[in-house]
Amino acid sequence: MKFTPWPFLLLLTFSWLVSSCQNESPEKELVIGFSQCTTYDDWRKAMDQEMRRELSFHENVHFKFRDASGNNDLQIQQIRELVKSGLDLLIVSPNEAEPITPVVEEVFESGIPVILLDRKTNSNLYTAFVGADNYQIGQMAAQYIVRYVNGKGHIIEIKGLSGSTPFIERHQGFKQTIQQFPDIQVSPVEGDWGVKRDGKAAFIQLLEKDQDYDMVFAHNDILAIAAQKVQAESYPSSNLKIMGVDGLPGPRGGIQYVSDGLLHATILYPTGGDKAIQLAMDILNNRSFQKENILKTTVIDSSNVDVMKNYTHEIRSMESDMDRMEQKIQEQLEIFTTQRNLLYTLSLLFVLMVLSLGFVLKLLVDRRKIDRRLKQRNEEILKQKDQILAISEEANRANQERITFFTNISHEFRTPLTLIQAPIEELLDKNGDTKAKKEVLMIKKNISRLLRLVNQLMDFRKIDHAKMxxxxxxxxxxxxxxxxxxxxxxxxxxxxxxxxxxxxxxxxxxxxxxxxxxxxxxxxxxxxxxxxxxxxxxxxxxxxxxxxxxxxxxxxxxxxxxxxxxxxxxxxxxxxxxxxxxxxxxxxxxxxxxxxxxxxxxxxxxxxxxxxxxxxxxxxxxxxxxxxxxxMVKEVIHKNLTEEVFYQEEPLLFEMDKGKTETSQNSILIIEDDPELRNYFQQKLAANYQVFKAESITTGLALAQENIPDLITCDLMLEDGDGMEIIRELKSDLRTSHIPIIVISAKSSIEDRLEGIRQGIDDYITKPFSFQLLLERIRMLLINREKLRAHFLHELPVDPEITDPSTLEKKFLKTFTSLIEENIVNPKFGANELSQALGLSRSQLYRKVKAILGYSVNDYINKVRIKKAKALLKEEDKTIAEIAGLIGFSSSTYFSTVFKNQLGVSPSEFRENHKN
CATH class of the missing domain: 3.30.565.10 (Histidine kinase-like ATPase, C-terminal domain)
Structure with a gap:
């Protein structure tokens, strides 16, 4: 009988594998301690979650966590206990700098690396720091407030914990920046609202003394939302804007508060929990690291809050997915461990042979699959490379064709521009009308600009082709x-x-x-x-x-x-x-x-x-x-080198025609940042309309809200932003939503026009344009507005159910008429009460009602009352005095006078004429 060594060899191999698995030396375990100052607020809880999530990637780390609950003595005691229990690295977020400094220095000098997280001590004896630049945060808050109040105003600063470095540095950055603006006054309030409540009382005292504050800067979102609650409960009419710091996501975070309008703005303050663990692993694994690790931050307000919400939502979704993946991995590890233990109990020789063959076959199959994938991927990469090269060549060719086109058209421009410039210069030399001369000068100035642009384009062409x-x-x-x-x-x-x-x-x-x-x-x-x-x-x-x-x-x-x-x-x-x-x-x-x-x-x-x-x-x-x-040339060429006369970049002011006066009560607001075009518009429109001018979004909004013009023209490229911004503001503001808007812009793409239509503009005119066309469109818009007003007045909209609130104007009319109906029996109800209920000033309400309905507020109220009186006179048997009382007339005599003025007959005559 021939002896075969295969079973014996396989048995030895399997025994060696089992022994290797059982005796495999585990990775060295590392111990990291973390002393947290408190976990009272959501920001600290978010920090702890980030740390634990990052720790899930490091199985060999044992994490020891201690919460000091805002107590300095307890935190010192906990740090000593952590060190005594044995640590490889300590992470500390000090409650207050001065009390915690000695124990941190003691740990560092003992040879244990120390990472300071979020807050610092009063010493440089630490290994590394992770956190935001709180001095910069204070500066950012001050700079944002300065921009918001335009360098002048009264600010309340609600400070944080006086002994912690973030709040100290924030206060220093805020104070040193705001001091540069002497017209801004700052009233400080301590932030001890949760314990002593002295700060909260001081804040209430400030608001009781003077509610005319522009903004509150709170050192964190908790204080900010607390201040907002005080304002909402005690001073709901105050327009105080509140700014905080933290910018946490979620329903109780600063980002949601800004989105809901509870806070005006907040500053993103990253927790840095995951960064601290990553830095700890770099230190413990002897990898290079930086001592100061400053986290980036930004201001969040209405301009970017939606983007930040979406961004944080995606991050939280990803974190949730990571948590589920970690759970699945743990489950798979448990399954794997169970299967491995079961494997040890199977038949040694038979199972080993089957698994070995299966494993080898799997490797072969996987190898072939990988080879096929790699080959397919290489073919795709080569194909993409060829496509990129082809696209690049096409782009270069298109660019050259574009440059050639601009060069050729530039040559073509020079001849007609020269033919225009020569007679213009002759007109300027002749004596004539000063107004006409200024218009001719404006033509010459813009011809010069075109020639300068043409010359520059031609010079670029010469340089690109080495012909200069x-x-x-x-x-x-x-x-x-x-x-x-x-x-x-x-x-x-x-x-x-x-x-x-x-x-x-x-x-x-x-x-x-x-x-x-x-x-x-x-x-x-x-x-x-x-x-x-x-x-x-x-x-x-x-x-x-x-x-x-x-x-x-x-x-x-x-x-x-x-x-x-x-x-x-x-x-x-x-x-x-x-x-x-x-x-x-x-x-x-x-x-x-x-x-x-x-x-x-x-x-x-x-x-x-x-x-x-x-x-x-x-x-x-x-x-x-x-x-x-x-x-090089030998002789200097003596000639007048400057190719054009330098025209000052200042607006040409046009004089108004003295012989013309206003022929219309309609007013127009011009929003245009080019001073010459703005003045030209005014000169052309002033003969028929009252004209207001604005060069920026800020000025335009202020003039529109103050004067309530009958029509607005607006450019899209303004000095302080996109014109669409002011259109959105005007159309969403109850005071100005009814005003027709004409966009006059050089942006002529379909996308720009569609965006304008979506924002609610009434007309879109591209530059250059015919001024006669503009005048006709203005006239027709105002005529259509009169027709719309007549439509509203055909039947007084006293019934709230018949008004379709699909537009802001109709929604306004619904609220307006509902308030009149609800208070029709009150003889003292008038314009003052309506303006307070609608949140408008008396003059703004008057202008808006006049623009939509053509009546003053009190005249319109009387018309509604008389319409109600007509119905009562037809349907009720009450006396004239009783009906007068039911519709808000304190005197039946005055009621009869108003009724007869509007309808031409007295109430008793009206009743007599409408009997069955």
């Missing part, structure tokens, strides 16, 4: 700069601006192309004057850098400045910053300037601070070794 070579010659730099600056001196003098050339020395010889450098400096100076207010400063510095063998030319102004994002993209083609649209920029000038400076083998850079200054610096190399022979 440098023709550099050696010449004196200072006289060249003075010649360019002379074109700007009249404007500087008119605006009373400081405009100087500052140079280390006058005799500076430099090789450059005067035509190119003229365009660069002319563009930089034009921008400096555009964005600098009257009485500002524009300086041109010229310095020699001997070490770098360069000449530095700087154009500096103290104008509006730019944000870091604008600075990053300012030299990109067609890029326009936030203020560019109102200054009529194209986004070409600075990009062209950069190209021209680089053709000189130089550099152009910019530094800017918003609201303070902007400085463009040009660096050009001295000598001529950096130029090739083809880039």
């Amino acid at each position: 070579p440098v023709k550099a010659a050696e010449q004196e730099l200072i006289p060249f700069l003075e010649g360019i600056m002379s074109a700007f001196e009249p404007l500087a003098k008119k605006r009373k601006m400081t405009f100087k050339l500052l140079a280390d020395k006058r005799n500076i010889q430099l090789w450059f192309d005067p035509g190119m450098l003229d365009k660069v400096l002319f563009n930089l100076l034009s921008n400096a004057f555009k964005y600098t207010e009257p009485k500002g400063t524009v300086l041109v510095h010229v310095q020699e850098d001997e070490l770098q063998n360069e000449v530095l030319i700087k154009v500096e102004d103290n104008g509006s400045g730019m944000s870091p994002e604008e600075v990053e993209h300012i030299f990109d083609r067609f890029y326009q910053g936030r203020g560019a649209s109102q200054k009529m920029g194209t986004g070409l000038g600075l990009a062209l300037s950069k190209e021209l400076v680089e053709l000189h083998h130089g550099q152009i850079q910019v530094e800017s601070s918003p609201g303070e200054k902007t400085c463009f610096a040009i660096r050009l190399k001295k000598g001529k070794t950096h130029f090739s022979e083809d880039e």
